[in-house]
Amino acid sequence: MLKYSLGIDISKKDFHACLSVINTCQEVNVKASRKFPNHTEGFRELCTWITKHRKESNIPLCITMEATGVYFEACALYLFKSGHKVSVVLPNKAKQYLKALGLKTKNDKIDASGLARMGAQQNLENWEPLDDFFYSLRALTRHHQSLQELKTNIKNQLHADMHSIYSSKAVIKQLKKLVATLDKQIEETAAAISKHISGNKEVAAKTDKIQQIKGIGIITIATVLAETNGFALFSSIPQLVSYAGYDVEENQSGSRKGKTRISKKGNSRIRRCLHLPAFNVVRYNMGDFRPFYERILSRHNQKMKAYVAVQKKLLVLIYTLWKKNEDFNPPAQTTEEEIFINEEMEPSFALARQSQINSPDERG
Structure with a gap:
């Protein structure tokens, strides 16, 4: 036996796990598969289940999961903190790999098995979580982007209503108020981003040097x-x-x-x-x-x-x-x-x- 490989197909509410082994002849055999709830208790059950079916603890284990929105992050972080090596692959990469296997049927159990095979046969990069500082910064920057996109949509709607043959003054008034509200929230979020960066002296110093490039904010x-x-x-x-x-x-x-x-x-x-x-x-x-x-x-x-x-x-x-x-x-x-x-x-x-x-x- 060469190594264990665990594939996880994850969604909002639950995830399917498939544990496989690959031997020296590069043959991949499924040992067990099971469905778990996507929360902390489910992660604990998963670790217990892995220990139960991983008979030879000295043989390395690799875990592969798909980057499904943000739903994979809690599970990946729990496994990482538990000392496991986790690899996270893009959905399109996993899809192409499963397609290359010639699989005609698609469900969560089959996807988990395919991810286990992918992790067993390929030398994937290990995933590492972001630093807490950058997790908070990411939440702020993504919120800022979402507000900008929402503002653009509302302004487009306002422009259409103002130039429509049958425009409504009440609708136009509300849309203008909504744009003003979004402008205020965008300004507040930008201020929060600046404050967060200034709270870390090393990051702030490096950021100031990059801002010397005129045109980048x-x-x-x-x-x-x-x-x-x-x-x-x-x-x-x-x-x-x-x-x-x-x-x-x-x-x-x-x-x-x-x-x-x-x-x-x-x-x-x-x-x-x-x-x-x-x-x-x-x-x-x-x-x-x-x-x-x-x-x-x-x-x-x-x-x-x-x-x-x-x-x-x-x-x-x-x-x-x-x-x-x-x-x-x-x-x-x-x-x-x-x-x-x-x-x-x-x-x-x-x-x-x-x-x-x-x-x-x-x-x-």
Whole structure:
């Protein structure tokens, strides 16, 4: 026997667990499966159940679960604190793996078994929880984003009602009040984010250095830090680029060459928060962002592709300043990091060979 593998298919109310073993011949056999409630008592029952069926305690156990919204986090955290090695995979990655197995039927029990097989056969990255500071920061930044999205929807509705042939003054009045309320809540949330960051001297000092880049504000920096746990999980730029979904996908077969695009298989909140700052750094001619933008634009003749390249470059710059704890110094930015991002929209086979960290947040 080589190792035990536990697959967990989790939902809001409960989760299915499947315990399998893989032997030296790479054969995977199911030992037991069971359904548990998705709360603390269920997690305790799961640990007892694992101990009961894990006959050889000296043989390693790997646990694999799907990143199902936020419903997986409590279980993953409990297992992590219990000393287990947990891997969390993106839903699309798990789906493609199960599809490759040729399974025609789909239910929670089968999904759990498939995740157990996936964990047994693949060397997945271990999941680690965020620091408490960044969990709180993430709650604030995500709430701020939700308020912004809600405000945009209400303003669109207000615009439509104001220009409708049969508009209602009562509806327009209420919508205007709702927009004013949302503006106030957005302002209060932004203030809470600033206060939370200033409460940690080390984070505040590093954030102030990153804010020297004109065009990038505290909300953008806070969002990037919250979604990456202060870059604690990353040891290289390719890992971060892949996590944010900026890694390049090549579409080529034989003599046919399709379009080369970023994968977008990563944390969409990071890409969203860097959208406007990319415009700003080019507009304010910060560092060499404008020449870089113009170089990519002349090569591909697509403005948005050039701005996406700027987003990626900006993310790498934030990461570099954070890790090195340095001030923003434009002339000093031509480094190995710059070499890596110079060919933004070209295929990078080296990137594909790097260890990639799966983001538990591909929810749009």
